[in-house]
Amino acid sequence: MDTNNLLNHLVTAVFVIDNELRPHYANAAAEQLLGISSNKLLEQRLPELYQFMGVDSELLKDSVTANQGITVNTAALITLDGVHHMIDITLSPMEHEDNLSLLELRQVDQQHRIHQQLNLDAQQQAAQFLVRNLAHEIKNPLGGLRGAAQLLSRELKEPRLKEFTDLIIEQADRLRNLVDKLLGPQRPTQHSDHNIHQVVQKVLQLIDLTLPANITLARDYDPSIPDMHMDPDQLQQAVLNIVQNATQALEHHGGEILIRTRTQHQVTIGTKRHKLVLALSIIDNGPGIPAELLDTLFYPMVTGREDGSGLGLSIAHNIARLHGGRIDCVSAPGHTEFTITLPLQ
CATH class of the missing domain: 3.30.450.20 (PAS domain)
Structure with missing residues (x-):
């Protein structure tokens, strides 16, 4: 032999x-x-x-x-x-x-991805269950507090005193918005056929308005990718959240953000195997994500920035899940890549 x-x-x-x-x-x-x-x-x-x-x-x-x-x-x-x-x-x-x-x-890419995704989905669902119950307990008294402040405001004659009730109403609204962001989309919305590149272009137009001069945007699209069944607003939000994170990672030292689309064959998402999927990658050449954050990156309230809310990636992950897909991240100094993988019918 x-x-x-x-x-x-x-x-x-x-x-x-x-x-x-x-x-x-x-x-x-x-x-x-x-x-x-x-x-x-x-x-x-x-x-x-x-x-x-x-x-x-x-x-x-x-x-x-x-x-x-x-x-x-x-x-x-x-x-x-x-x-x-x-x-x-x-x-x-x-x-x-x-x-x-x-x-x-x-x-062991495939085994690692499957194990990581199943573990992440389980943790995400547990976190969302906790957040939903917590949101219910917060929003009920918050609504009562806001209503009471509105009634009190109508009874007050002095404009100086109304400033305090306006402040209560403003802060109650801020807390309600925070809770709504924590919850994120909870169920599939109405989907229709759209082109993924049109969704990405809208995101880049928004980002381009405030993009620092030391950061460049690059595109590497596969024009043969067919239209896919999606909620374009939700996917736009998911891509926007990831691109904004890349922009913040590069703002001090500059660099490049590359948006790449490809198709892949015979890919397993969760426990289901798909003949054809879209792989949408957002790649930056920034400093990378700290290793201790990688395993919990998509959990609510996890962030590496002092002023970060830790909600953007959690919402993006949930949107991908509602589209039957997943988000993967690999990161090392000089290369951070988020890939949204979605099934193509």
Whole structure:
């Protein structure tokens, strides 16, 4: 049996590397994962073959030299062409081969996304249940408070005293609006066929009015994407919330926001597999999102900014869910990408 042919049939990327992290062998799956031909793979050191990998190269070097194994689960990998993957990394020393180890990179993107989405949906539904009950308890006395202030205002003769009742009414309205934002859309609205690029263009027109001079907007559309069944106002709100976050991330140092649309085939959303989906990506080259926020990014009231409300991404996630889709986020310094994935009929 041809061992090389056998390794080329694996879906796991396999390398043989030395203690200088130079590949001596790479199978076909390694070429496909990194998007580089085998000849070029063998001409460069491993750290030169990707932008980022979630294990330190010095740790790999030391482990190969010491003949020790390593296992890292669900680590990030960003290829040279900017594609993000989640991978399991296994380094195994090769017996009778000094300073050579077998490195396996197994893609777990799909499993990670499914687990992350199911967990996020469960947490989101629990949070919304809590918020709905809390909103009910707040809005009832709030309505009474506002009504009482209005009645009191009518009885007062002095304009100076009416300033206080006006203040009570204003703050009651502000609290009611905050509660309504917390709740967000709760059920599917009337959907009709619209073009996603028209929705995105409306968002960019709004953003362009207040866009700082040091930030540029770029578009990379797939014009072949068909019209889709949607609520255009809701999707516009979801995209606007994400683009505004990207603008705020770039406002101090400047940069670029790229809006990209593509179609993808055979994609699982939740537990349902779709033949064709829309992938709408909002990408910025800002400082990235703190790692400690990534797992709770779409929860209500979670924000990395002092003046942030933490509602924008929660509302965007809920809108995507009401359209049968999902939102994914990958982030590292210099590259943050939110992708709204929606089924196409």
